[in-house]
Structures are given as C-alpha cells and as structure tokens.
Amino acid sequence: MADDDERGVVLTEEQKRRRRSRSLAIALALAALVCLFYLVTIFKMGANVANRAL
C-alpha cells in the first residue's frame, strides 16, 4: 500500500496505449493548425506577404 502511494497513479498498459494515441492525435492537430494558418496567410495575402515597410 505504502509502495503504491509512493508510485502515485500507475497506468495499465491499455491506459498507456490510449494516452499515447491521444497525445499523437493532439500533435497531429497542432501540426495541422500550423499548416492551416500558413495556408490562410498565403492565400489571403498573396504577394502582399512580402510587402512590408522596412
């Protein structure tokens, strides 16, 4: 019992597998968001992206 307290919550293999898949999905969603913001910037602004005051 004391050992369990020291180790905190111990995940089962199934819980670890599901947490890994959730983490991967979040990483992919973040990468997709980066791509979306890039695409929106380029296609909304077009050549104006490079047009800024120095």
Next chain:
Amino acid sequence: MSLIQEDRLERAAIPALPGPSLAGVEDYLALLKPRVMSLVVVTALTGIVAAPHGIHPVLAAISLLCIAIGAGASGALNMWWDADIDAVMARTANRPVPSGRVTPGEALGFGATLSAGSVLMLGLTANWLAAGLLAFTIFFYVVIYTMWLKRWTPQNIVIGGLAGAMPPMVGWAAATGSVSLGSAVLVAIIFMWTPPHFWALALVKSDDYRRAGVPMLPCVAGPDETRRQILLYAIALAPLGVAPAFIGLGGPAYLAVSVVVGLVFVQRAWVVWRVREGEAARRAAMGLFGFSLLHLFALFFTLLAEKALGVAALPDLLGGWM
C-alpha cells in the same frame, strides 16, 4: 512529519477523482457525430458552390473544415449536456459519455475549445459574417435546442431544426460575405425536412424517448397526430424542394430530381399515415426515415453536380420564358 506527508494525509479525505482516462481517439471522433457532420459538409459545400461569387478553393476548403468542426463541436456539447438521457436510450447508451469512456468534463472542454476555435478560424479565413452565423448555429443547437427546447416542448425538433438547417447559409456567407434569397431557400428546405425525418424515427423509438422523458411528438400528441404532421410537412416540403430551380440555383437535372424525390417523399409519408398497426407500420416509418436521408443528399448532390459540370440554371436556359 514533513509538509508533503501532511498534504497526502489530507488528500485521502477528499473524494476520489475519476481514474486515468480510458478515452481513445475514436471516442473523441464519436463526440463529433460524424454522420451528422457528413450532412453538414454536403449542405455547407452546396452553399459555398452555389453562391454567385466564389472564394479561393483553398480558403473554401478551410472554411468548410471550420463549419464541419463547428457542427461537430456542437455535437460534443450536446452529448455533454444530454448524457443523462442518452444513458437510458438504447440508441445512444453506448455514446462515449454515458458509457463512461469520456468524462462529462472532457466532452465539455473538447466541445467548447473546438467551438471557439472553429468560429475564430472561419472569421480569419473567410469573413466575420460567416463566423457570426456559425457561432449563432452552435449557440442555437446547444443552448436553445439541447438545453431548453428538447426537454420542454414537442416542437423541439421543429424550432431546433434551424440549427441543422443553417450550414448552407454559413457556407454561402463564407463565399460571398453576405446572405441572400438563395441561401435562405436552402435553409428552408432543410428546416422543413427535419420534422418528418426525426418524427419518422420517433414513431419507432417512442418508448425510448418516453423512458428518457423527452417530449417527442409521438409521446405527447400520439402516433396518429404525428403521422398527420409528417404528411403535412412532406406536402409542404415537395414544392420547397423544387424552388431552387426557379430562383437561379438549379438547372433541369435539379428540377427533375427534386420533383421525383419530392413526390416519393410524399408517397412514403402517405404510407406512414395510412399503415398504423404492427410490423408494417414500423417498416413504413423506418422506410421514410431512410428515404428522407436519400432525399436530402439527392437534392444537394444534384445542385453540386450541376455546378461542377457548369450546367446553366433553369431561368438562364429558358431565357424570356421565365
């Protein structure tokens, strides 16, 4: 005794928190109601494509993604709020929240984050009118329909159906920055289609709804009145389905398809109204439910196909005759 140990002792008195999440990615996808989302994608895409002036295809695709995710987010918020009634209905008992795979807090956080993100992203991608309409749609579905109307009145899906009907107008606004008669007619078609679609299912699942305390029309007004209303809505829907052909949205193929599927819809509603007993009545109701999905997809796919093939709208083809 160290401070850390004291803290641990105090924590033992606090009720146990839920254990580590067992939710998989597929559970979060299920929260988005993918089948409803597919309907939203088709109708919103039709709004984007049918609009008089276009938007860059890449921006159109991102706008469509935002509308789909907004719809999915409202589905997640619906499942968060309705977990108690989902748990007692056979059709919904295995959803992620009532089955315990996703906690209500996780569903709320997921739905709220995606709602805000999809609205902001649509505003940045297309325009703020479209984003405002998407925000209104999410608000109407979650607050007006889910939290208020669904458990209060048998007109729940009549009024609440507006939320499901809005995607073509959001798509149209994303493409043009405005709304017009064309988008309103597309909204009206889905609005008029929703009651007979859901009441056909409710006729068969009325025991489920009764057990959950949801005042669907068959539970409150009885199956006979529900059948009468289904027939009336089907009769009203038929001419409305044809209307896009006469306001410059649809061409000859759309006219033909909308007339045929509109008449078949009325015929099936008539069978539901006439056959009221036993297995035949159940089959008639489920037949109408299944056909209603085909009906809506047929109308919107035909509009999309005509636009993709460059078929001129009927008034343009007929010139001075209309």
